[in-house]
């Protein structure tokens with residue numbers, strides 16, 4: 001699309017959830033907004049397009065859910081226990097999973113604004129649905145939701161992004177695709193524009209303020225090995241190929257302060273033979289999120305992790321890195337018939353490397369690249385250690401663990417003995433990187449001299465300091481919405497101030 005007007009108050013760099021929220025929020029303040037998305041229109045939306053659209057937010061009960069999920073039927077309401085998710089629980093989850101390192105100011109903003117941000121998305125046209133069968137299993141006729149992340153945007157990530165682009169277009173945000181932003185324009189007065197290659201032609205766009213919302217460096221193999229460490233160049237990229245750290249690089253060149261866990265990232269168990277980058281026709285179907293019901297074994301035929309240490313929402317983002325550390329950077333998940341009905345829907349697509357058999361010996365013989373004798377011994381040892389006297393409950397940490405194993409399974413331990421057996425090959429899929437740049441409470445970028453940079457704001461994956469070591473599931477979209485909204489508003493106000501003769 002040609003850019004109709006060359007004078008903008010706010011230029012937003014990026015085209016995912018955080019960028020769209022920033023653009024919509026800046027428009028609400030009356031700013032003229034241009035959004036520059038590096039991808040072509042057919043590939044727009046960044047990682048946000050690859051998500052299942054799941055969002056973590058504070059809610060107090062069924063009324064919140066009904067306001068956000070107007071399509072829920074009476075029968076679905078009747079068989080569901082949505083519970084509640086308090087601010088205290090959200091704080092606790094963030095603090096525990098980040099080992100107490102999350103920036104208290106940013107975390108407070110994230111938690112306190114999470115509910116308002118999700119309700120604001122609803123006003124932009126986004127509808128939500130509870131994630132039956134993913135964030136709750138049906139036990140004795142009822143779904144009991146757990147873990148604070150229960151609603152996903154209707155249509156998943158693609159649905160969320162389509163709705164937000166529609167809202168942005170309707171509200172007069174100008175959008176350029178194929179618009180690869182290469183640098184910021186800065187003077188002593190601060191940032192006053194960007195340089196971008198739009199459809200092959202490089203030009204400058206001048207403006208009152210810039211919002212950087214163009215992702216982390218997960219799609220840059222060289223940066224991954226440089227910052228995350230040895231072997232990370234071998235990870236598969238779950239989402240967009242366009243998040244190569246450009247925004248971080250240009251911000252650092254402009255003096256921005258690096259912040260947060262630069263050697264940390266979110267990475268999960270992912271289809272072993274997945275393509276190097278995400279594919280929008282498959283999106284999240286390469287995830288293997290049912291491992292708490294499995295045993296995970298490596299090429300040596302050994303278990304290497306407590307598959308049931310906690311609910312999936314609190315372990316999955318760490319386990320990709322553990323798979324990457326295994327010989328050959330892969331593992332197998334093994335299930336028996338007792339839990340096959342609990343497997344998430346992605347296990348029933350054609351995007352799986354799967355073997356199936358009626359005996360354990362046959363199954364093991366069909367699993368590529370694994371030491372069979374050791375694996376058979378591992379399964380025997382595991383079966384003997386399962387505490388079968390404790391009841392199995394997939395909706396809660398049930399304490400049905402193993403006894404006496406060097407690597408325990410703490411919950412949801414079931415013997416592997418009832419045919420048919422299934423095994424799925426996984427490798428490491430990186431989702432996004434945790435390191436970013438420091439921002440103020442108003443989402444203004446801070447420089448290495450600890451001063452806010454005039455005219456520069458950031459949101460989404462680019463914000464450093466929120467996530468360390470781990471991540472409570474479904475916080476990325478919430479963070480993008482919360483800080484995108486703040487960044488857009490702050491940038492608009494700053495741009496108007498500059499236009500009216502202020503700094």
Ligand SMILES: Cc1cc2nc3c(=O)[nH]c(=O)nc-3n(C[C@H](O)[C@H](O)[C@H](O)COP(=O)(O)OP(=O)(O)OC[C@H]3O[C@@H](n4cnc5c(N)ncnc54)[C@H](O)[C@@H]3O)c2cc1C
Nearest residue numbers: 014015016018038046047048181214239460461474476477
């Ligand atoms: C497969 C998958 C599933 C996920 N599921 C969930 C989920 O259900 N819930 C959840 O909360 N989180 C989920 N996440 C994480 C979530 O996607 C991210 O946390 C969130 O989408 C980040 O939003 P963002 O806007 O910061 O980045 P993105 O959505 O990645 O957007 C970055 C944008 O910047 C653009 N860009 C990059 N470089 C440039 C440049 N130089 N110039 C111009 N534009 C540029 C990109 O093209 C892209 O449009 C998932 C991620 C993946 C990959």
